[in-house]
Amino acid sequence: xxxxxxxxxxxxxxxxxxxxxxxxxxxxxxxxxxxxxxxxxxxxxxxxxxxxxxxxxxxxxxxxxxxxxxxxxxxxxxxxxxxxxxxxxxxxxxxxxxxxxxxxxxxxxxxxxxxxxxxxxxxxxxxxxxxxxxxxxxxxxxxxxxxxxxxxxxxxxxxxxxxxxxxxxxxxxxxxxxxxxxxxxxxxxxxxxxxxxxxxxxxxxxxxxxxxxxxxxxxxxxxxxxxxxxxxxxxxxxxxxxxxxxxxxxxxxxxxxxxxxxxxxxxxxxxxxxxxxxxxxxxxxxxxxxxxxxxxxxxxxxxxxxxxxxxxxxxxxxxxxxxxxxxxxxxxxxxxxxxxxxxxxxxxxxxxxxxxxxxxxxxxxxxxxxxxxxxxxxxxxxxxxxxxxxxxxxxxxxxxxxxxxxxxxxxxxxxxxxxxxxxxxxxxxxxxxxxxxxxxxxxxxxxxxxxxxxxxxxxxxxxxxxxxxxxxxxxxxxxxxxxxxxxxxxxxxxxxxxxxxxxxxxxxxxxxxxxxxxxxxxxxxxxxxxxxxxxxxxxxxxxxxxxxxxxxxxxxxxxxxxxxxxxxxxxxxxxxxxxxxxxxxxxxxxxxxxxxxxxxxxxxxxxxxxxxxxxxxxxxxxxxxxxxxxxxxxxxxxxxxxxxxxxxxxxxxxxxxxxxxxxxxxxxxxxxxxxxxxxxxxxxxxxxxxxxxxxxxxxxxxxxxxxxxxxxxxxxxxxxxxxxxxxxxxxxxxx
Numbered sequence: 001x002x003x004x005x006x007x008x009x010x011x012x013x014x015x016x017x018x019x020x021x022x023x024x025x026x027x028x029x030x031x032x033x034x035x036x037x038x039x040x041x042x043x044x045x046x047x048x049x050x051x052x053x054x055x056x057x058x059x060x061x062x063x064x065x066x067x068x069x070x071x072x073x074x075x076x077x078x079x080x081x082x083x084x085x086x087x088x089x090x091x092x093x094x095x096x097x098x099x100x101x102x103x104x105x106x107x108x109x110x111x112x113x114x115x116x117x118x119x120x121x122x123x124x125x126x127x128x129x130x131x132x133x134x135x136x137x138x139x140x141x142x143x144x145x146x147x148x149x150x151x152x153x154x155x156x157x158x159x160x161x162x163x164x165x166x167x168x169x170x171x172x173x174x175x176x177x178x179x180x181x182x183x184x185x186x187x188x189x190x191x192x193x194x195x196x197x198x199x200x201x202x203x204x205x206x207x208x209x210x211x212x213x214x215x216x217x218x219x220x221x222x223x224x225x226x227x228x229x230x231x232x233x234x235x236x237x238x239x240x241x242x243x244x245x246x247x248x249x250x251x252x253x254x255x256x257x258x259x260x261x262x263x264x265x266x267x268x269x270x271x272x273x274x275x276x277x278x279x280x281x282x283x284x285x286x287x288x289x290x291x292x293x294x295x296x297x298x299x300x301x302x303x304x305x306x307x308x309x310x311x312x313x314x315x316x317x318x319x320x321x322x323x324x325x326x327x328x329x330x331x332x333x334x335x336x337x338x339x340x341x342x343x344x345x346x347x348x349x350x351x352x353x354x355x356x357x358x359x360x361x362x363x364x365x366x367x368x369x370x371x372x373x374x375x376x377x378x379x380x381x382x383x384x385x386x387x388x389x390x391x392x393x394x395x396x397x398x399x400x401x402x403x404x405x406x407x408x409x410x411x412x413x414x415x416x417x418x419x420x421x422x423x424x425x426x427x428x429x430x431x432x433x434x435x436x437x438x439x440x441x442x443x444x445x446x447x448x449x450x451x452x453x454x455x456x457x458x459x460x461x462x463x464x465x466x467x468x469x470x471x472x473x474x475x476x477x478x479x480x481x482x483x484x485x486x487x488x489x490x491x492x493x494x495x496x497x498x499x500x501x502x503x504x505x506x507x508x509x510x511x512x513x514x515x516x517x518x519x520x521x522x523x524x525x526x527x528x529x530x531x532x533x534x535x536x537x538x539x540x541x542x543x544x545x546x547x548x549x550x551x552x553x554x555x556x557x558x559x560x561x562x563x564x565x566x567x568x569x570x571x572x573x574x575x576x577x578x579x580x581x582x583x584x585x586x587x588x589x590x591x592x593x594x595x596x597x598x599x600x601x602x603x604x605x606x607x608x609x610x611x612x613x614x615x616x617x618x619x620x621x622x623x624x625x626x627x628x629x630x631x632x633x634x635x636x637x638x639x640x641x642x643x644x645x646x647x648x649x650x651x652x653x654x655x656x657x658x659x660x661x662x663x664x665x666x667x668x669x670x671x672x673x674x675x676x677x678x679x680x681x682x683x684x685x686x687x688x689x690x691x692x693x694x695x696x697x698x699x700x701x702x703x704x705x706x707x708x709x710x711x712x713x714x715x716x717x718x719x720x721x722x723x724x725x726x727x728x729x730x731x732x733x734x735x
Contacts, residue, residue, distance in 0.1 A: 003057055004028065006044035007093040008037055009105070013715070015092065017050045019060040030071035030078060032104065034064040043105055045073060045096050072104060074316055076353055083349065087704065089711050089727045090339050098339050099314045101295045103288040119293060120161040121185050122173070124151055128181040143172045148181065162281075162290045166265055167525045194304045195251045199276035203242065204387075210239050213381040217243045217359060223352045227328075227373045228361040229621070230383030232589020233390050236361045237267070239383070240324055241274050243359065248275060248304050252321025255298075256307045257343055259330035260550045261285055265528045267326075268307050275305070282308030282315065310335060310343045313350065320354045323347050327551060328360040328369055329582055331732060340728045344369075363589060364582040364620050367628055371638040374628075386593075393560070393591040393598030395584075395616045397607040407503030408495035408563050410603060414507060417559060421511055421540055425558040425596065428542040429500060430549070430587050432564070434517040435459040436499045437492030440467060442482035444489050449479070453687040460492050461519075462499075472686040495563070501543045508541055516544030549586040555594035560587050562602045569609055573681065573733060574636055577611050578627055585620040637730070640673075641700045643707050644731035645693045646680065649723040652689040658723045659693045665713060666695045669706045673697065681735040688724070692734050704729075 005015040018035050020028075028046050035044050041064060073081070073096065081099055085092040097105045128148065138145040147168050151159050161184070164173060176182040206214060209230075217226055217239075230236045244254045258267055261283045268279045280294040280303045294315075297303040301318030308315070310333055313323075325333070325347050333343040344360065351358035360369055360378070373380035386392060403410040409417075409429070417427045439457040440449045449458050451469035458467035458476070466475050481488050492499070501515040514530060521527040527547070533539060537556060542548065568580040584602065592598020604612060614623050632639045645662050649655040659677035666674045673696040680690040697703040711727060714720050 001057065003050040003060065004033075004063070005047045005050050006033060006035055006063075007047050007096050008035070008042055008044040009091075009093045009097040010037070010042075011091055011094065013091050015047050016044070017060055018063050019057055020063045020066075026069075028066055028068075030073040030075075031066060031068040032072050033066050036061050036064065043067065043097075044093065047078075047092075072100065077314070077316060080314075080346075080350065080353065084339070084341060084346070086708070088339060088341060088729050089707055095339060098311075098341075101288065101292045103292040106288075119187055120289070121158050121187050122151060122161055122164055123183045123185060124148075124157045125180055125183050141172075141175070143168060144176055144179075147172055147176055151182070162286065162293075165285075165525070166528065169523050169525075194277045194302070195248075197277055198248060198304075200245065201274050201276065203274065204238065206238065206242060207235070207385070207387060209383045209385065210235055210242075210387070213239050213383065214242045216379065216381055217357060218246060220357050222355045223357065225348060225351065225358045225360065225372075225378045226381055227365060227369050227378045228359060228381045228383065229365050229370075229373075230361065230363060231386060231392065232363045232586065233386040233593045234363070234383035235387035236326070236363075236383065237270060238387065240326070240359070240361070241271065244305075244322055244324075245275075247321035248277075250321070252319050253298065253301065253303070253317040254305045254322050254324065255312065255315055255317060255320070256305065256324045256326065257313060257333070257347065258307060258309060258551075259327045259332045260547070261309060261527075264307055264309070265525075266531070266552075271305055271307065277304050279303075280306040280308075282306060282312040284309065313343045313346045317354075320356050322357050322359065323351050324359045324361065326361050329362045329364050329366040330550075331579070334732050340726070340731075342730065342732075345730070364585045365624070367578055367624060367631065368638045370624055371628060388595070390593050390595055391597065393588055393600050395588055395600045396602070397612060397616060398601050398603045399605075399607045400603050401605050406507065407500055409503075409561070413561060413601060413603065416599075416601070417541075417561070418508070420559045421508060423558075424556075426534070426537070426540050426542060426554065426556045427559040427561065428544070428548060428554070428557050428587075428590055429504065430545070430560065430562045431495065431497045431500050431543065432545060433459070433494070433496040434498070434519055434545055435468065435470075435496040436462040436502075437496050438494040439492070440478070440490060441493050442485060442487055442490050444487035445482060445485040447482050447484040448493075449476075449483075453685075454682075455684045456682075459496065463519075471682060497543055497545060500563070504541050504543060511540040512538060513541040513543060514539040516542065516547050518545070518547070521547065546583065548590065549583060551586075552590065553593060554590055556596070557591050557593070558596050558598050560591045560598070560600040562587060562600070564604075565602050565612070566605050569604075569606060569611065574631075574634070575732065578624075581611070581615050581620055581623050581627075584615060635673075635696075635698075640696050640698050641703050642694055642696045642731060643703060644728040644734065645695070645725060646690065646728060647677070647693075647723050647725045648685075648688040648690040650688055654719070655689050655691050655723050658717075658719050658725060659691050661717065661719065662693050662710070662714065665710045666693075666706065671697055671699065671702055672706055681733070694731075694734075 002020050003017055006018050007015050031046050032043050033046055034041055077099055081096045085095045213228055228236055258264055264281055264283050268281055271279050280297055282291055282294050298306050299316040306315050325344050328344050335341050347358055372378045398410055398413055400410045420427050437460040440460050449467055451458050451474055454469055454471040456469060456471050458469050461468050465478050467478055468475050482490050497515050497517045501513055505513045568576055588600040591600055647655040647658045663674050666672050675694040677691045677693045680692050683690055
């Protein structure tokens with residue numbers, strides 16, 4: 001018999017002792033085990049052997065089953081997990097389970113093995129191979145017909161389900177299977193040697209700035225962090241392609257992080273076209289089995305490039321060569337729930353741990369990364385010009401004070417849009433609100449339809465005839481009369497993407513309009529298909545939210561309009577100017593990318609605002625350096641470091657009382673500044689009142705040390721079990 005220490009995914013800062021009856025299980029350090037925990041059976045990870053058990057060995061519970069014959073976590077990943085547990089003040093069991101693919105965390109009692117690689121394949125049935133018989137049967141379903149021809153054109157008339165789901169929805173696949181036209185089979189994954197099959201396609205000649213960046217990275221030896229600050233359209237992706245080429249030829253693997261699922265397919269396609277090898281994708285639209293397969297391929301060295309979103313930073317690589325974080329400034333790299341890690345910061349730790357280069361790229365670097373570059377912690381590489389013949393778009397302000405407006409757009413702006421459309425170009429309109437309108441109000445009594453759980457106006461969605469709360473997702477029918485006074489004089493207030501689309505379709509009836517927001521891009525491959533349609537000029541007017549700002553290439557867009565920026569100019573969040581400047585610059589970069597002159601317009605009631613004037617006249621780079629100077633004088637990040645303690649409860653006083661105790665605890669430390677507690681920017685959500693406390697210090701190490709001490713004490717308080725609370729290290733917002 002032996003006693004092992006097991007990390008279990010529960011909110012407790014400890015490991016648990018279990019006994020193993022059998023003596024012939026071998027070394028199971030870092031293997032998964034199924035163990036009893038209270039009334040449940042849970043999957044844990046063995047951390048080591050217990051030299052001295054807390055209770056008598058015979059009283060210990062026994063491991064039910066050892067799930068792995070080899071470690072599921074390498075030594076470096078265990079080290080990463082232990083560091084994250086300390087740095088983010090989070091239970092080790094929950095951290096380690098975050099590092100694993102979801103399929104390996106489940107209570108499958110050995111059904112899901114870390115070492116088995118399978119793939120679901122779709123075959124044409126014998127019945128489907130007669131095209132003349134099948135085509136008429138699918139005449140009423142264009143999508144099913146397209147899927148049929150997609151597989152018919154593939155090698156051996158079969159295709160991986162993971163590839164099919166990038167283009168077609170699950171319902172289309174299911175319908176084809178029910179018609180006996182497709183057959184689904186689970187097959188052991190056949191992996192070729194990607195190192196022998198690399199075929200490098202023709203590449204463009206790098207310009208001077210790109211060449212300097214490429215050579216600077218390629219001469220590095222071991223760990224180094226490079227910040228590539230390149231204006232939109234400067235060819236950062238081409239730099240990535242050329243710096244990883246020699247590493248791939250050496251058989252080394254590359255991990256690339258992108259901020260959004262929507263960017264993954266187009267990025268994957270570009271890398272596959274250049275190197276002629278399959279690229280692994282990791283994002284939330286894949287199911288657990290698909291993500292596990294890519295994880296296994298990367299760990300076993302059977303795939304050369306992995307491209308994924310935030311959590312892909314935890315992908316194991318057998319022969320790591322480089323990590324790249326594209327659009328490193330993007331907020332989506334920060335996990336806001338549970339373990340609040342930042343993928344960019346984890347990338348720095350992993351690159352140092354693996355002794356490989358890290359490349360951060362952005363047209364609008366975060367002030368933290370820019371500060372590190374100025375302090376010489378990062379090597380700063382600048383791409384100041386657009387690639388090829390493209391020129392930077394002009395940026396202008398439209399003063400809308402006193403102007404006649406249609407659907408939130410000034411008449412003068414509509415005239416400029418029509419000029420571009422008549423010239424055969426495309427125009428983009430950015431609206432930072434999805435839905436038809438942000439509120440529904442009664443003109444008689446002033447009542448606003450609000451979510452009772454969040455005290456927040458509900459958004460009107462006319463396409464589905466309901467009201468939705470964008471905080472808790474609650475819905476209700478769209479009322480025809482005011483529920484307070486009974487008046488039928490109810491109307492919408494404000495403009496959302498849905499109303500903007502309807503309005504522009506009315507104004508520009510001779511042109512086709514498309515809306516890109518989270519309501520319209522749901523479904524497998526929907527966003528990718530819409531982006532392809534835009535680039536094929538099936539649509540001339542593009543309306544959308546921030547999804548449109550994320551690195552997409554629209555060669556025929558020559559005018560970008562940002563409808564309303566004023567709300568962001570007066571935010572209480574000290575990061576709001578940085579976020580607004582990044583958004584404006586990224587959106588501006590969608591215009592004039594292929595030799596055509598581009599222009600970007602901002603509609604505002606405050607054209608004299610210094611932030612807008614600085615950004616329009618001097619660009620993001622100048623703005624960012626001035627913003628850093630402001631942060632320095634104000635004693636704000638990145639010059640000082642913060643942790644944020646959040647507390648929420650159905651009882652307003654209870655959440656506040658807990659943070660008052662936290663404030664008293666931190667006030668005892670001499671070199672810490674305590675701010676708050678105060679209401680979160682979103683004070684109520686899902687019926688819970690929410691408050692925050694900020695603790696700040698010039699020393700990161702000191703802040704970490706006192707937070708660890710305070711956390712230990714707070715865990716023992718009775719009130720800590722009556723509220724929901726969390727610690728956020730280096731918070732990026734206070735909502």
